[in-house]
Every structure is written in C-alpha cells, then in structure tokens.
Amino acid sequence: MVFAQQERKYIRHGNREYEKAKIDSVTVDTTKYQNAEVEYRKALDVDPNNWDAIYNLANSLLKQGKYHEAAKQYMAATGMYNPDKEQLAMAYHNLGNAHLLSNQLNEAIEAFKNSLRNNPSDYETKYNLAWAQDKLKQQQNQQQDQNQDKENPEQENKDKQQNQNQNQDQQEQEQDKQQQQQQEQQQQNQQEQQQQTQEQEQQISKEDALRILEALQNDEKEIQEKVQKQKVQPKKRTTQKDW
Structure with missing residues (x-):
C-alpha cells in the first residue's frame, strides 16, 4: 500500500x-521534461510494470528529442499483458511519431x-499514417x-564516346575522300602533262621531218644540177699520134 502510494506520487510529480x-508554447523546456523523466523512473523503480x-516516461523522452529511447519505452508499453485497446492505440500512435521523427518511415507506418487496429476512428492517427x-x-x-x-552519366558517356x-x-x-580526290587530280595532271609532252615530241618530230625532207630535197637538187652539168660539158677525145 505504501509502495503504491509512493509510486503514484512520483507519477504525479512527473506529470x-x-x-x-x-x-x-514558444520554446521546448527540456529541463522540465528531464525532471519529469526522473520522476517517472523513480516510479518504475518502485513498480517496473x-x-x-x-508510457509517460516514453512521452518525456520523446519531448527531449530522445526518439530511439522513447521508441523502446513505447514498445515496452505495447508489450505489457494488461493494457486495453485504447492504451495500445495511444502507445502505437506515439511509437509511430517516434519512428517518424527518426525518419524511419516504414516502422512509423x-x-x-x-494504432488504427485498436482505434480505427482516430483521425490524428489516420492523418499521420497518410503523411x-x-x-x-x-x-x-x-x-x-x-x-x-547515376545511370544517365554512364549513358551520356556512352553517347559521347559513340x-x-x-x-x-x-x-x-x-x-x-580528300586524299582520293588529290590522287585523282595528280593522276589527271600527270596524264595531261604526259599528253602535252607527247604532243610536243610529236611537234618536234614533224619539224625534224620537215628539215630532213628539205635537206633531202636540197641534196637531190644539187645532185641533179651536177648531172646536168656533166651532160652539157663535151667529152675530150684523146688523140694518139699515129707514128
């Protein structure tokens, strides 16, 4: 009886x-939440169950930003043998808040x-779940x-390389293509040069032929003139004295 009264006293002090x-409502007074935590722990020293x-210890830890410690206490509250559905709904709701503040979204959900399984009509829990x-x-x-x-740079690198x-x-x-055109142009130039050279050679050959022909004609003319001279000149007779 004395222990029960002392336990309730600590809980009242904590509350x-x-x-x-x-x-x-402006700033969070963590000092007073710490004082509440101390009182709740005193109560648990008297009666751990x-x-x-x-539950209140978990709430004081949550207000101090000790989310993981708070989650452990909420889990302990949900695992006790005697809580009713309303108590379970409250513990699971705040457990979800602790996970939510720790960015453990799957656990929070x-x-x-x-919580909604134990209290399906709770609007705040529905809102927190949707959020x-x-x-x-x-x-x-x-x-x-x-x-x-991360994948796009690889694809961009592939596209860039491609x-x-x-x-x-x-x-x-x-x-x-340029080399081929240059080669074709060089071949064409060579062919034109060869053709021009051949034409020049042919022209030289014609000139030589004309000179040779002219020289032959001159030679033939001289020969004919010599022949004509020989025909005109009288032959000298050699007379032997008939002794």
Missing part, C-alpha cells in the same frame, strides 16, 4: 513537470496501422531519380 513544460509510468506514406513515396521517387541520375567515334569515322572518311 506536473510535464505539464509545466507544455505551458511554454506500471503502464502509466512507462506499421505503428500507425497497429508518413506520402513522405515515403516522395523519398522513393527521389531515390529513383538519383539512381537515374559521337566521338562517329565524328572520327566521318573525319577519316573525309580525309580518305
């Missing part, structure tokens, strides 16, 4: 400190669902976008 901290002490689900979807979409961003290869092939083709 008083907790309410004092809630009065300040006191559901109110465990599961806790809110368990957590929407937040999780946003994170998944963001993660998907990041994965795509474009470089195509540009290189095109440049090589242009160079080959």
